[in-house]
Amino acid sequence: MYSVKEILRMEVAPALGCTEPVAIALCSAAAASLLSDTENIKSIEVGLDPNLYKNALAVAIPGTNGKSGLNLAVALGIIIKNPELKLEILSLADDKVLKAAEELVKKGIIKVNLLNDKKGIYIDTKIITDVESSRAIIENYHNNITALYKNGEKIVNDSLLSEVKENKKSIAEMEKWLSSLDLDDLIDLLDDLDEEDYTFIKEGVDTNMALAEYGLKHGPGLGVGLAIERMVRQKLISKDMETDARIYTSSAADARMSGVSLPAMSSAGSGNHGLTAILPIWIVKKYVQVNEKEVYKAIALSHIVTAYIKSFTGRLSAVCGCSIAAGAGASAGIAYLLGGSQKHIGGAIKNVVQDLAGVICDGAKAGCSLKLATAGGSAVRSALLSLQGIIAQSSDGIIGGTAEDTMKNMGKISTEGMIDTDRTILNIMIEKQFNV
Structure with a gap:
């Protein structure tokens, strides 16, 4: 059984910008935060479920003067590199961040794939640099970071995982009860x-x-x-x-x-x-x-x-x-x-x-x-x-x-x-x- 207070805290939260490009930026930021250097990135590959892909495709992104695009959302997350902000991560998007993100997009190293077999919210971001790699996965909910990897090894203890995973498990259980x-x-x-x-x-x-x-x-x-x-x-x-x-x-x-x-x-x-x-x-x-x-x-x-x-x-x-x-x-x-x-x-x-x-x-x-x-x-x-x-x-x-x-x-x-x-x-x- 859940109280009304618990329901409201789980289901109601502030979010800056449309939650789909925000979630993409968050996942990219989580992956980027695991790297010691994001200046020499060789490739960025992102997989998206169909519905998230659809909702993030054309909507304007905060801090970009009305610009949109999947690649831009990915790049913004990597430049901001602050996943602790969760769904308000784009509050740090300004002209300087936008310029850096657009430069990253121009390099042509971002590839966004449509994952037709995925149901529900799913984002899989992989970043490879000259010397290291990272990966972050969001599932089921926009800020539910379920997995983190560095250099191919799964990270078990991380504040991004422990805090969010516990909360989102409660959401799934609460919705079943509701x-x-x-x-x-x-x-x-x-x-x-x-x-x-x-x-x-x-x-x-x-x-x-x-x-x-x-x-x-x-x-x-x-x-x-x-x-x-x-x-x-x-x-x-x-x-x-x-x-x-x-x-x-x-x-x-x-x-x-x-x-x-x-x-x-x-x-x-x-x-x-x-x-x-x-x-x-x-x-x-x-x-x-x-x-x-x-x-x-x-x-x-x-x-x-x-x-x-x-x-x-x-x-x-x-x-x-x-x-x-x-x-x-x-x-x-x-x-x-x-x-x-x-x-x-x-x-x-x-x-x-x-x-x-x-x-x-x-x-x-x-x-x-x-x-x-x-x-x-x-x-x-x-x-x-x-x-x-x-x-x-x-x-x-x-x-x-x-x-x-x-x-x-x-x-x-x-x-x-x-x-x-x-x-x-x-x-x-x-x-x-x-x-x-």
């Missing part, structure tokens, strides 16, 4: 929240609101949030609870996907999941009379439901987890915040799944802000409809008799039903790269 619960159990976990938890949740709100406010002020990336706000000012649309949620959620994604050097508070291993899980709920509170602790409870429920769904779908898949997992989490939180019963909360989850089940993940990129705008709006609308008694029926498509069955069905679609879809998406993306 998946065995029902919705009532998830709601009951909120009873154990304490002041420390409220402070931690508020930190997530502040972190993600900073991204949203930057996006609204500067309109980076695709500029979806700022465009919707502009349409409100032009009286082309009106601002209400749903529109406001779309504005802030997409604005934060605009900033994050353009590589702005501001962290996101992630949820279930994804920064964009964190934006969707938190921001719509925080915006809804502006329209209702609730005390702040109830808002924090709603956000905690959102994180828990998001983690619950991801325990079935996996961390990366062919479906957009920001829409399905975090969108459902946010809708559950909103229904809770508005005084909904277990029936309303479960109905909100069903409504989001019925609404957004077909949204595919075609990699991380600027266009994710469009998907987050959709997810943020659907989270609000689905909760409001559920509170009015409008709930997707169990006779409809993939909707199960319960919210739990519905979420498990999404897991089957993600892990069984969309394997060919995922492969086709990646092939299209790779073909585009070669045709540029």
